[in-house]
Amino acid sequence: QEKAPPALSDAQAKTADRLIDAGLEDDLAWDILESLTTEVGPRLGGSPAEARARDWGVAKLKALGFKNVRIETYEMPYWARVSESAEIISPFPQPLAVTALGRSKATPEGGVTGEVVRFPTLLALQAAPETGFEGKIVFVDEPMARTQDGSGYGTAVAKRSQAAVEAGKRGAVASLIRSAGTDSHRNPHTGGGLRGEGETAVPAAALSNPDADQLARALERAKGPVTVKLNLQVETAESVTSGNVVGEIPGQTDEIIVIGGHLDSWDLGTGAIDDASGIAITTAAAKLVGDLKGKPKRTLRVVMWGAEEVGIYGGKAYADAHKDEIDKHVLAAESDFGAGVVYRFDTRFSEEERPKAKVFEGALRRLAVTPGNNMAFGGADVGGVRDLGVPVVSLRQDGTDYFDLHHTPDDTLDKVDLTELRQNVAAWAAFLYIASELDGDFGRLPVKGDAQ
Amino acid sequence: QEKAPPALSDAQAKTADRLIDAGLEDDLAWDILESLTTEVGPRLGGSPAEARARDWGVAKLKALGFKNVRIETYEMPYWARVSESAEIISPFPQPLAVTALGRSKATPEGGVTGEVVRFPTLLALQAAPETGFEGKIVFVDEPMARTQDGSGYGTAVAKRSQAAVEAGKRGAVASLIRSAGTDSHRNPHTGGGLRGEGETAVPAAALSNPDADQLARALERAKGPVTVKLNLQVETAESVTSGNVVGEIPGQTDEIIVIGGHLDSWDLGTGAIDDASGIAITTAAAKLVGDLKGKPKRTLRVVMWGAEEVGIYGGKAYADAHKDEIDKHVLAAESDFGAGVVYRFDTRFSEEERPKAKVFEGALRRLAVTPGNNMAFGGADVGGVRDLGVPVVSLRQDGTDYFDLHHTPDDTLDKVDLTELRQNVAAWAAFLYIASELDGDFGRLPVKGDAQ
Ligand SMILES: [Zn+2]
Ligand SMILES: [Zn+2]
Ligand SMILES: [Zn+2]
Ligand SMILES: [Zn+2]
Incomplete structure (x- = not known):
């Protein structure tokens, strides 16, 4: 059977364009970002603050009209700093x-x-x-x-x-x-x-x-x-409960596009760029697509993964918990590189489905997104499902300044630029819509550990 | 008697120019700056660290060939932070x-x-x-x-x-x-x-x-x-010993030009811009003038004032200690605004001596220094002698970014630009040379408290 050349209908192309227009004026992502970083603040994986973040996530997704909103728990080891200091003793x-x-x-x-x-x-x-x-x-x-x-x-x-x-x-x-x-x-x-x-x-x-x-x-x-004194005190626990927050925009089929960011942050800052921005961008983009008339073809599943920073516990737990429906996962992607503009679109599709990348690339061109390669990483939290064969994409963000702030006390809301955040929402909304509506899937990746 | 029009001789003008050339290639200021900020680091007024800074200052001035190097002590109250934290308790x-x-x-x-x-x-x-x-x-x-x-x-x-x-x-x-x-x-x-x-x-x-x-x-x-908890613990002492470090390049007369910066810093950073830069700039400039053939006409006195941040104790103590020779003080100036370029030259001369400002302005013009007004502040540490009638100048520095760093942990060596530091040395060397050699003085200011 010959494959249809990958393309959007005129109506679909117009819809993707309208989503980009809407994304460029989006206020929801900023509101989510401000809400999470202000009302929860720092949220170390496994901590009481991360538990508050999950409650926040559930309330936010429900308020936005997402369905099947839930927390999927898992157990993890806990580590937290208690105090830290260092000094040169001599000379x-x-x-x-x-x-x-x-x-x-x-x-x-x-x-x-x-x-x-x-x-x-x-x-x-x-x-x-x-x-x-x-x-x-x-x-x-x-x-x-x-x-x-x-x-x-x-x-x-x-x-x-x-x-x-x-x-x-x-x-x-x-x-x-x-x-x-x-x-x-x-x-x-x-x-x-x-x-x-x-x-x-x-x-x-x-x-x-x-x-x-x-x-x-x-x-x-x-x-x-030169003599230095270092004093680090930490606390640990063998096992605490953490969880992923999940919400959906149900589709016409049982196929799933899973996107999201990680809910936890390091404790030093409020995790505005790492990764409240990813939470905000993907949630706002899914909401824009969900607000279109009629159900999307595929279910759009937003996941706020837990405990990424301290060991990708949420991402692994998600893959483990959803093994049985892994074949329904058509595509996965995470936003976890701050709020700098998307400048490149990478895919990891099966070789034969790679031409479908062009459909996304065409739609994203007006946002100054350049075509990338087929070696997308996808994000740490989708590593688990990628290893089970699920194709992934990366909306690559400009990270020139990202590591000025990353994992420091300075990762706070004031560092995010609204215009850049909106460009992300626009790119993700268009991506998500196309991923949902495009005929045919993106193939499967080799399962990790399998003979290829 | 008619005043001679204020002007430099051709030879003096050439010397001022050569000093500017030398300042623009100066390495000494950077070395002083690096040495103080690295080998002493933070040096809170009245603390043991400030005492180490005084020892450093004495050794440095002696090594550079300054004469009459000494510490002039004074007593002051002491305050230091012990610990500090704050948190939002609710909601x-x-x-x-x-x-x-x-x-x-x-x-x-x-x-x-x-x-x-x-x-x-x-x-x-x-x-x-x-x-x-x-x-x-x-x-x-x-x-x-x-x-x-x-x-x-x-x-x-x-x-x-x-x-x-x-x-x-x-x-x-x-x-x-x-x-x-x-x-x-x-x-x-x-x-x-x-x-x-x-x-x-x-x-x-x-x-x-x-x-x-x-x-x-x-x-x-x-x-x-919104409820907040604040916990500040401090230590205080009624009286501790601090001091000013003084060194001189003896002149042909007993007239004195006093310049310098403050030796103390806040405890949070290493005080690179506030005020190791001032120490470095003025010491290096005085050294350049001192290295000229023959003695300067006036004595160039470099003072590293102590305990400025915590109450201008050093500046006040200097004025007090030198009351008896205050009439010998022809001019005073402090460098205490970081290491940004000098862009303006302000004076506070008596009205009749104000035309002498033009001599300095002319020499500094090639450094992109613009003429200023006759309301110079002079610096916090020369406030004491200014109030006793000593004229002052301000080599006004570009402070556009100064308050990004000022009094924070981020006041460290990496924030200083070598080219800008050298421009300061050049400007100060030319200023200092002219102040030393120019015929006639700069008048006297009203003594504070006197009827005007
Ligand atoms: Zn991250
Ligand atoms: Zn991170
Ligand atoms: Zn200062
Ligand atoms: Zn200061």
Whole structure:
């Protein structure tokens, strides 16, 4: 059977255009964003604040007319910072601005003191001998590249998860990293720390970029050793309850398009760009499509995933809970890169369905969105369903300034630009409408672990 | 006797020009700036850190060849922050970023909780009735204008010193202000609080601008009262020893030109722009003039004033200690507005000596410095000698961005631009040389308190 050439009808093309017009004037996304960041504020995965965020999400989705609104719970381990401080003890006594990395071990009460050994990069630490660092504090001073597509982050996060492990292997008592961030403010960037090998990891914190500069200068100017004291206190629990908030715009068929953002944030800021913006953009876009006359062809499912920052627990739980209906999932996508404009549209469709990307690309062209590749990531929280074969797309956002704010106290509402937020809503509304209405699906991806 | 028209000789004009050339390539100011901010770091007036800064200053001036290097001590009351925190208790529980204002009283241990009453301006608070605020927390949400000349600051600081007094008069338990700052980062701006009337003042803190936004939004979105808890703990001492660091380039006469910056900083940052830059600029400029062949006509005295931030104790002590030689003080000036370029030259000469301003203006023209007025402030630390009749000048710096950083943790070395710093050194060197060599003096100002 020959496939129909992928295309929208004239009426559909006009509707997509009208959705873009509406998105560019949208006020709902801002209201959602302001409401979540003000009325809930910081909402660490697994915390009472995240539970309040779920209640907020349920109330918001119901008020907006979404159907089947529910919380899908799961259990997860809990980690939270209690206190954190650092100071140069000698030869230049002064405080340093630090923040504990996610899942860091605590130091002994009263802190741990050691001579600082600096490595310009993680690679240099990994190449260092495995002895000779007993009692030392390892400092990985690797900077991060500013990039539009966020690729500098992929390189920088390696030190965030590995410095503590490599330091521990070598007998060090703690590890410090230069923040994985591109700004020069004294707000250190937190973020997930440990990945595996947790046994050998030592307490781990990030210095703000100016403090990393300062420590590097102190090492240069000191005539002898530079000694630092680090005090990190944390609390943990083996298991707490968290959950995903789900709401739907029911379609004419049982096929599902799943989109959303993550509801949790790091504790330091109010998570305006990471990821209340994603929640706001996808919810507002779905609402615009839902407000069209008649039901969409496919069900539009908005998910506010929980506990992404601390281990993608919500995304994994979603995939697990929906395994049995995974074949109904036609497409998945997450908005989780702030509120910078969408500038590229990436897909991960099966090879034979790849031409359908052109339909989206054509509709998005007026928003200055350029065609991308077929290697879309899709978002951390759709990783679970992607691994089960569900195609994904990425509406790639301009992240040039994203890592100035990401995972810092400075991730607050004032950093979001309304015009840019609206461009996102417009792009997502058009995308979502087309994904819902287009004839035929987007194929299936190889199931992870399967022979290909 | 007819005055000679004020002018430089050709040789002097050439020397001034060569000093500007040298200033524009100067490396000394940066080295001083880096050394002070790295090796001492934060240096609160009256603290052990400020004592280390004095030792640093003495060593630095001696190493640079200054003569009569000494510390002139004085006694002062001491205030320091111990801890500070704030949080919205209800209806939207979350932390707020605050910092105690200088000389704030402590709250009771465990903090003080109250319903927030917002005033858009200090004027609105001052116009409010004197009862009805018992147990409340007063929030003065007045914003600050961004200006090149810093005039927005003069308006904004009124709330910093008066909010706590006005709140206390009305029975409130604490006061919060929107930071006197122009940035949007979660680093609140500290600064001198109380001015007089301390008896009625309540504990006083500044919210960062994003946190002031947040509190204002919470008040708008709450259906009922918004309750905040503020916990400020401070330590004080009736009297500690501080001091001014003084060094000289001896002249051919016993006339003195006194210049400098303040050595102390607030505790939150390393005081790179406020005021290590002033220390660096004036010391480097004096060194350039001192390196000329032969002695300057007048003695160039560099003073690193102590404890400016917490009450201008060093500036007052200097005037007091040097009363007896005040007539030898021909001119005074301080650099205390960061490291932005000098764009205007203001004087405060006697009316008959005002034409001498033209000599400076002519020399500075190539640095894009525009002639100013004869109402120069001179700097907080020369206020004492100005009030005793000593003429002053102000090398006015571009402060458009100064209050993004001023009195915050973000006042660090990375914020200083080397090219701009060098332009300052060039301007100060030319100014200082001319002030030293020009025939005749700059008159005397009315002594404060005298009949005019
Ligand atoms: Zn995220
Ligand atoms: Zn994140
Ligand atoms: Zn100052
Ligand atoms: Zn200051």
